Amino acid sequence: AHALLGRLAAGRKDAAAARAHFERALAIQKDHIEALTGMTGVDIAEKKGSVALARVEALLQAEPDNNALRMLAGRTYVTLRDIPKAEAVFKDLVQRDPSNLTAYSMLARLYLGQRKLEEARAEFDKIAERDDKAVGPRTMAALIIDAQGQRDEARRRYEQILAIDPSAAVAANNLAYIYAESGGNLDLALQLAQTAKQGLPDSPEVNDTLGLVYLKKNLSSHAISALEAS
Numbered sequence: 059a060h061a062l063l064g065r066l067a068a069g070r071k072d073a074a075a076a077r078a079h080f081e082r083a084l085a086i087q088k089d090h091i092e093a094l095t096g097m098t099g100v101d102i103a104e105k106k107g108s109v110a111l112a113r114v115e116a117l118l119q120a121e122p123d124n125n126a127l128r129m130l131a132g133r134t135y136v137t138l139r140d141i142p143k144a145e146a147v148f149k150d151l152v153q154r155d156p157s158n159l160t161a162y163s164m165l166a167r168l169y170l171g172q173r174k175l176e177e178a179r180a181e182f183d184k185i186a187e188r189d190d191k192a193v194g195p196r197t198m199a200a201l202i203i204d205a206q207g208q209r210d211e212a213r214r215r216y217e218q219i220l221a222i223d224p225s226a227a228v229a230a231n232n233l234a235y236i237y238a239e240s241g242g243n244l245d246l247a248l249q250l251a252q253t254a255k256q257g258l259p260d261s262p263e264v265n266d267t268l269g270l271v272y273l274k275k276n277l278s279s280h281a282i283s284a285l286e287a288s
């Protein structure tokens with residue numbers, strides 16, 4: 059409740075009230091992610107980025123397996139324009155949580171911004187070579203190839219990932235999208251989209267893909283439900 063009140067106060071540009079509510083929330087639960095995110099935003103708006111970063115880094119050091127904290131740290135590095143540290147955090151996050159679509163997206167944006175997609179792809183391929191079951195680096199390499207417009211090669215790589223792990227949600231989502239867009243097997247596309255939905259039920263990207271597949275299959279009511287959820 060305090061975190062929500064803090065967000066409302068921040069929306070009204072009342073930084074003092076927002077800070078008070080976020081501090082109260084964090085006094086109750088020091089790693090409450092919404093309160094931490096809000097407090098970080100208030101600090102950065104007041105030019106106290108180093109304070110915000112120190113708070114998040116201290117908590118992450120105490121809870122190294124907390125992926126929500128890791129994501130917040132990465133976003134904070136991006137906001138403070140510390141791109142090398144942001145890149146390191148997001149790379150670590152996709153290794154720890156191969157189904158984290160947001161982490162892949164953030165990492166891809168960093169590479170796009172730096173115009174270093176080919177170097178990044180080569181690096182992820184090298185990581186994958188060291189572990190024939192590693193889904194994270196294979197998914198990142200496939201995403202980069204997809205972003206470069208090499209759709210056939212991306213499709214082949216997503217298929218390989220799903221052969222390793224049939225529940226790999228990011229690969230399932232992207233492959234379903236490719237099949238739906240290219241006029242491929244829509245029944246298979248639906249199965250893949252449903253697999254992605256099971257792994258990432260609240261992802262707007264996954265719901266969008268599911269809606270597209272339903273639309274291609276002329277299942278309008280199902281498509282509307284999925285797209286509204288997205």
